[in-house]
């Protein structure tokens with residue numbers, strides 16, 4: 001499929017609540033979030049949201065935060081993509097204003113791992129190192145590991161880092177970017193902030 005020029009950003013993700021009532025945690029997180037600024041579709045495996053970058057990251061964070069507020073141990077795994085829309089569904093959401101819809105500032109510790117894939121960019125390793133260094137400067141870097149980098153801290157700082165990294169790793173010349181994230185929230189393994 002041809003890569004288009006649409007500035008649309010997408011995020012396909014799944015929530016895995018470690019709880020018997022996982023259905024209500026998933027559905028509750030999706031329903032409590034104001035998703036009016038993104039195109040959203042849920043199926044039996046995952047949910048996809050598409051729209052302006054600012055809204056996609058705002059909605060992704062809000063869904064994670066709503067799930068986290070249940071107090072249950074939540075795993076979230078997903079892929080952000082831009083520059084290769086494939087289809088035009090959701091393009092209508094690109095005319096939304098920049099005003100974000102979800103503003104809950106509740107503190108919540110998140111431990112996560114991410115990987116950047118700057119498509120068709122011969123400088124991809126420099127781009128990845130640059131963003132990992134920014135994570136260190138911003139105090140959200142956790143650890144190095146094979147195939148990903150660990151990012152942790154308050155959910156608002158972690159998502160702010162991810163949104164910046166996603167912007168920084170794209171360019172006019174190299175529009176197509178993929179970023180994977182996996183998060184663990186309320187895990188008994190971490191001590192918290």
Ligand SMILES: Cc1ncc(C[n+]2csc(CCO)c2C)c(N)n1
Pocket residue numbers: 013014015016022023026027042043044045046047
């Ligand atoms: C964000 C997100 N979207 C969809 C699923 C798939 N899924 C698994 S259980 C369930 C509820 C019952 O219909 C759904 C929709 C997921 N895990 N996380």
